[in-house]
Amino acid sequence: MEAFHPTLLWAIVLLPLVGFAVNGLTAFAAPDRKSIPTWIGPGVVGLAFVIAVSSFFGMRAAGVEEPVVQTLWQWIAVGGLRIDAALQLDALSIVMTLVVTGVGFLIHVFSVGYMREDAGYARYFAYLNLFVFFMLLLVLGSSFPLMFVGWEGVGLCSYLLIGFWFADREKADAGKKAFIVNRIGDFGFLIAMFMLYANIGSLDFVTVFAQAPATFAYGGAAVTAITLFLFLGATGKSAQIPLYVWLPDAMAGPTPVSALIHAATMVTGGVYLVARAGVLFSLAPISSVVVTGVGALTALFAATIGLMQYDIKKVLAYSTVSQLGYMFIGVGAGAYAAGIFHLMTHAFFKALLFLGSGAVIHSMHEAFHHTHKDWDAQDMRNMGGLRHHMPITWVTMWIATLAIAGVWPFAGFFSKDEIIWQVGAHAVGPFAAWYRVYWVLALTAAVLTAFYMTRLMVLTFHGENRSGDAERKHLHEVSPVMWVPLAVLAGLATVGGWLNVPEAISETPVLGWLPGSEWLHEWLHPVTEAADGLAAANGVSVVDAAPFGGGEVLWAVLSVALALGTIMVAASVIGRRKYRPATESPAPRGFAAVLYHKWYVDEIYDIVVVRPVLAISRSLSRIVDGFLIDGTVNGAGYVSRAFGWVGSRMQTGQVNTYAFALVGGVLIVIALVVFG
Amino acid sequence: MLTQSMILASLLFAIGVAGVIFRRNAIILFLCIELMLNAVNLMFVALSTAIGIQGQVFVFFVMTVAAAEAAVGLAIIISIFRLRETVDMKDFNLLRW
Numbered sequence: 001m002e003a004f005h006p007t008l009l010w011a012i013v014l015l016p017l018v019g020f021a022v023n024g025l026t027a028f029a030a031p032d033r034k035s036i037p038t039w040i041g042p043g044v045v046g047l048a049f050v051i052a053v054s055s056f057f058g059m060r061a062a063g064v065e066e067p068v069v070q071t072l073w074q075w076i077a078v079g080g081l082r083i084d085a086a087l088q089l090d091a092l093s094i095v096m097t098l099v100v101t102g103v104g105f106l107i108h109v110f111s112v113g114y115m116r117e118d119a120g121y122a123r124y125f126a127y128l129n130l131f132v133f134f135m136l137l138l139v140l141g142s143s144f145p146l147m148f149v150g151w152e153g154v155g156l157c158s159y160l161l162i163g164f165w166f167a168d169r170e171k172a173d174a175g176k177k178a179f180i181v182n183r184i185g186d187f188g189f190l191i192a193m194f195m196l197y198a199n200i201g202s203l204d205f206v207t208v209f210a211q212a213p214a215t216f217a218y219g220g221a222a223v224t225a226i227t228l229f230l231f232l233g234a235t236g237k238s239a240q241i242p243l244y245v246w247l248p249d250a251m252a253g254p255t256p257v258s259a260l261i262h263a264a265t266m267v268t269g270g271v272y273l274v275a276r277a278g279v280l281f282s283l284a285p286i287s288s289v290v291v292t293g294v295g296a297l298t299a300l301f302a303a304t305i306g307l308m309q310y311d312i313k314k315v316l317a318y319s320t321v322s323q324l325g326y327m328f329i330g331v332g333a334g335a336y337a338a339g340i341f342h343l344m345t346h347a348f349f350k351a352l353l354f355l356g357s358g359a360v361i362h363s364m365h366e367a368f369h370h371t372h373k374d375w376d377a378q379d380m381r382n383m384g385g386l387r388h389h390m391p392i393t394w395v396t397m398w399i400a401t402l403a404i405a406g407v408w409p410f411a412g413f414f415s416k417d418e419i420i421w422q423v424g425a426h427a428v429g430p431f432a433a434w435y436r437v438y439w440v441l442a443l444t445a446a447v448l449t450a451f452y453m454t455r456l457m458v459l460t461f462h463g464e465n466r467s468g469d470a471e472r473k474h475l476h477e478v479s480p481v482m483w484v485p486l487a488v489l490a491g492l493a494t495v496g497g498w499l500n501v502p503e504a505i506s507e508t509p510v511l512g513w514l515p516g517s518e519w520l521h522e523w524l525h526p527v528t529e530a531a532d533g534l535a536a537a538n539g540v541s542v543v544d545a546a547p548f549g550g551g552e553v554l555w556a557v558l559s560v561a562l563a564l565g566t567i568m569v570a571a572s573v574i575g576r577r578k579y580r581p582a583t584e585s586p587a588p589r590g591f592a593a594v595l596y597h598k599w600y601v602d603e604i605y606d607i608v609v610v611r612p613v614l615a616i617s618r619s620l621s622r623i624v625d626g627f628l629i630d631g632t633v634n635g636a637g638y639v640s641r642a643f644g645w646v647g648s649r650m651q652t653g654q655v656n657t658y659a660f661a662l663v664g665g666v667l668i669v670i671a672l673v674v675f676g
Numbered sequence: 677m678l679t680q681s682m683i684l685a686s687l688l689f690a691i692g693v694a695g696v697i698f699r700r701n702a703i704i705l706f707l708c709i710e711l712m713l714n715a716v717n718l719m720f721v722a723l724s725t726a727i728g729i730q731g732q733v734f735v736f737f738v739m740t741v742a743a744a745e746a747a748v749g750l751a752i753i754i755s756i757f758r759l760r761e762t763v764d765m766k767d768f769n770l771l772r773w
Binding site: 651652653654655656658659660663 | 700772
């Protein structure tokens with residue numbers, strides 16, 4: 001077999017950058033020429049997707065096992081450190097690239113309809129293209145520093161797009177919050193890189209992962225610290241406890257942005273990082289417990305908050321945080337393929353949910369705009385009964401809801417079920433008890449997921465319409481440029497899970513007609529085998545049973561029954577309750593208020609972190625800066641001025657005085673010469 | 677003879693210096709400066725017998741410069757007088773901070 005040389009790999013990354021340049025120039029030179037961003041914006045991403053697909057089939061045909069590294073140029077060469085600007089194509093990065101460009105393209109197309117009326121149309125597409133460029137750099141970079149460049153770049157684009165409508169103070173603040181919270185995570189990423197370099201002397205993925213097993217002792221302090229710092233970076237980018245607070249606020253940005261950046265792609269960067277560094281995490285069992293635990297806690301915690309939110313996008317935001325938690329459960333338990341699988345299916349159905357909510361908001365906003373009503377277009381209490389007005393959105397969002405709730409045969413069933421199965425199967429070794437707890441948490445969160453999603457659907461699309469009589473006439477389905485992406489994503493959310501049907505299920509009657517069998521596992525095998533081998537060599541073998549007995553099929557059937565049961569219960573409970581528009585609704589009381597106020601986490605952070613930091617900063621600025629530093633500098637000035645003042649008193653302005661001084665000086669000089 | 681001439685020149689110079697330092701009338705100051713210049717001239721002439729004729733050449737230069745200075749200086753004094761109606765130096769302290 002001859003070696004595989006991917007053609008145009010660099011073009012995948014470069015194309016969105018070109019799009020950024022063109023759209024950026026348009027934004028400056030001719031912001032009203034909307035036809036340029038309309039074609040260039042989605043076009044470059046679509047082209048990148050086509051190239052990615054051809055690379056994928058090339059890789060399949062050639063049966064690539066080893067990562068293909070394409071060096072573009074030497075980037076940094078300082079002392080022993082050598083970092084190339086190189087792109088790495090392997091089973092993992094091509095999956096990520098396909099998701100980023102594919103889902104990204106659909107969202108770009110949707111944006112054409114969603115942002116058509118916006119004055120910043122060209123600027124929007126410039127940012128969006130720049131984001132795709134950095135995201136591709138993140139997943140295709142062949143070393144930690146190059147990945148970090150993409151990592152920071154997507155953070156920048158996230159900031160720019162959250163604060164896209166920066167004239168609104170609240171939205172600009174949300175952008176700043178996202179940026180600052182992410183800095184904390186980036187600090188962890190940087191420290192991890194420093195420690196890796198100190199221990200291994202290289203930062204290229206290939207070298208690091210080849211040398212890590214020989215360099216680090218299993219469960220040693222160094223590798224544990226490195227992986228924990230890496231995970232700190234991941235919690236920032238992927239919105240996990242304790243750094244998740246920025247993601248719900250990030251909903252201030254345009255809705256397609258929420259779909260692309262804050263649901264489908266950027267926030268999965270942390271999951272990708274853990275999966276990429278799987279070799280390191282497999283060497284650090286304590287870190288794995290931490291990763292899985294944070295994931296499980298976040299999955300449950302965010303799901304509880306999602307139960308009581310009324311803003312349609314806030315529900316989806318907390319749902320995203322919760323689903324990201326699932327991904328971390330997967331990669332934390334060493335089931336890297338399962339985590340990436342859920343990442344992929346989540347990209348489909350969550351992008352669909354966000355775009356669907358975007359369609360709803362778009363329609364509501366237009367209706368309110370027509371009648372000059374100042375109601376909140378995102379509050380679900382103002383909606384209701386939209387299925388008569390927006391049938392396509394209604395059907396596609398139900399598909400996504402079934403997918404996220406884990407109903408067979410939709411995508412989420414296969415990925416979520418596998419994660420829950422894997423964490424249960426992981427309950428062996430010294431941390432077995434922990435994993436059992438995580439398994440229970442994950443199952444509970446799955447039930448809550450089904451509940452809050454059904455609540456969202458019922459409040460938005462079912463029951464009586466609460467928008468008002470005049471407004472109802474203006475509610476209508478969105479244009480094809482917006483619903484076609486919805487339909488495509490709905491198809492993906494349905495069949496996306498069939499890529500990776502577990503062996504046990506495909507052998508079962510009724511369920512077993514689905515094609516493919518653990519295809520994604522086999523595809524990712526070259527990437528994950530090193531990590532799997534390390535785990536197995538150190539005695540972490542996976543048993544094929546759930547913590548409380550029962551086989552994979554039994555639990556799969558149980559979880560579907562649980563999800564369907566929850567959906568029905570939720571539908572009847574929420575459907576029977578009478579809701580009124582937001583302005584007439586009473587404030588929630590009791591435990592509902594605690595959930596409505598998101599467990600008061602923002603307020604607690606404000607008191608525990610923000611205020612002390614502000615107080616310390618203020619006192620430092622007053623004492624150190626204002627008193628010590630300014631005092632020294634100004635003091636020097638005052639002293640010179642005092643000397644100057646004394647000197648200036650000797651100036652009389654009288655010629656005689658100067659003549660006297662002159663003669664006196666001459667006499668002194670003569671005296672020195674004669675008598676000296 | 678040389679000694680007496682040098683003493684005379686030194687005395688004239690000292691009188692000139694004292695005048696510049698202590699007097700206030702601009703005209704007097706001006707006269708004192710002329711006095712100093714001519715004291716120097718006298719010194720040149722007196723010393724030319726002992727050292728060489730070159731000093732006498734310098735005297736011509738000094739006289740030329742003194743003539744030019746007299747023209748400019750008197751013009752300045754006249755314009756100051758026109759401005760302030762006084763030539764008393766205590767009224768002029770513009771050379772100050």
